[in-house]
Amino acid sequence: MPLATVNITREWNRSTSMQGQELPERIPTRLYLISPAEIDLDSFETAFKEALEGGDVACFQLRLKDRPRDEIVTAAKRLMPLAQAANVAFLLNDDPQLARELGADGVHIGQDDMPFKAAREIVGANAIVGVTCKNSKHLAMQAAENGADYVAFGAFFPSTTKDETTRADVDILSWCSGLIETPCVAIGGITVENAPALVKNGADFLSVSAGVWNYKAGPKQAVRDFNRMIDKVIATC
Ligand SMILES: Cc1ncc(COP(=O)(O)OP(=O)(O)O)c(N)n1
Numbered sequence: 001m002p003l004a005t006v007n008i009t010r011e012w013n014r015s016t017s018m019q020g021q022e023l024p025e026r027i028p029t030r031l032y033l034i035s036p037a038e039i040d041l042d043s044f045e046t047a048f049k050e051a052l053e054g055g056d057v058a059c060f061q062l063r064l065k066d067r068p069r070d071e072i073v074t075a076a077k078r079l080m081p082l083a084q085a086a087n088v089a090f091l092l093n094d095d096p097q098l099a100r101e102l103g104a105d106g107v108h109i110g111q112d113d114m115p116f117k118a119a120r121e122i123v124g125a126n127a128i129v130g131v132t133c134k135n136s137k138h139l140a141m142q143a144a145e146n147g148a149d150y151v152a153f154g155a156f157f158p159s160t161t162k163d164e165t166t167r168a169d170v171d172i173l174s175w176c177s178g179l180i181e182t183p184c185v186a187i188g189g190i191t192v193e194n195a196p197a198l199v200k201n202g203a204d205f206l207s208v209s210a211g212v213w214n215y216k217a218g219p220k221q222a223v224r225d226f227n228r229m230i231d232k233v234i235a236t237c
């Protein structure tokens with residue numbers, strides 16, 4: 001399985017403070033893009049290429065909900081090479097078996113999907129397996145103990161992409177980044193304008209769909225503006 005060289009890990013840079021102690025510096029939060037639930041492949045491929053041209057993106061998740069398998073396969077075969085050529089991890093939503101068959105870099109599973117251990121068994125130790133934890137510290141600790149590569153909290157804001165969500169508070173991001181090594185992903189209605197609080201509170205990744213694909217100035221400018229916002233916020237941390 002071609003594994004993108006992107007590591008979903010949180011490493012701490014170290015710098016020496018004035019008093020000579022070592023202080024960890026924040027690794028900048030990174031973007032994790034999610035496809036719309038339904039796409040026209042030709043026009044989305046154009047938008048996807050534009051987003052990748054806009055700047056740093058860590059991951060992309062293909063999340064075609066309730067679409068025929070052959071449509072998902074066709075989209076993955078078109079989009080995955082673009083992602084991996086740009087060193088962006090390509091994840092599939094919901095379906096570990098299909099992720100493995102497609103040679104994806106990983107899979108995202110929620111609480112109503114296949115259990116983590118079964119998913120890990122299918123995709124193997126080298127693939128990325130992320131887990132939805134909504135607003136639950138218990139789910140996050142359980143996923144981390146099981147070996148999840150990231151835990152996803154949300155929704156932090158109302159989402160136009162997913163109807164049924166559980167509201168999460170930014171405190172869970174600072175709790176997670178202060179307690180567990182597993183990287184934390186923030187998701188749900190995230191925009192350039194409302195994301196600073198998520199970055200400030202320790203989100204390792206911002207998982208965004210409409211905030212990029214529906215951005216007024218286009219997906220390339222969206223990625224650029226998200227990264228500029230992240231750099232600005234991290235500089236003040
Ligand atoms: C990064 C990320 N976080 C959460 C989700 C939601 O997953 P799930 O709860 O399984 O809901 P669906 O996306 O399957 O509708 C996600 N996909 N990605």
Ligand SMILES: Cc1nc(C(=O)O)sc1CCOP(=O)(O)O
Nearest residue numbers: 154155159161162188189209210
């Ligand atoms: C896929 C997904 N999961 C969520 C959760 O709360 O678990 S919110 C969501 C949709 C993310 O898209 P947008 O950035 O357009 O809100």
Ligand SMILES: [Mg+2]
Nearest residue numbers: 094109110113
């Ligand atoms: Mg799911």
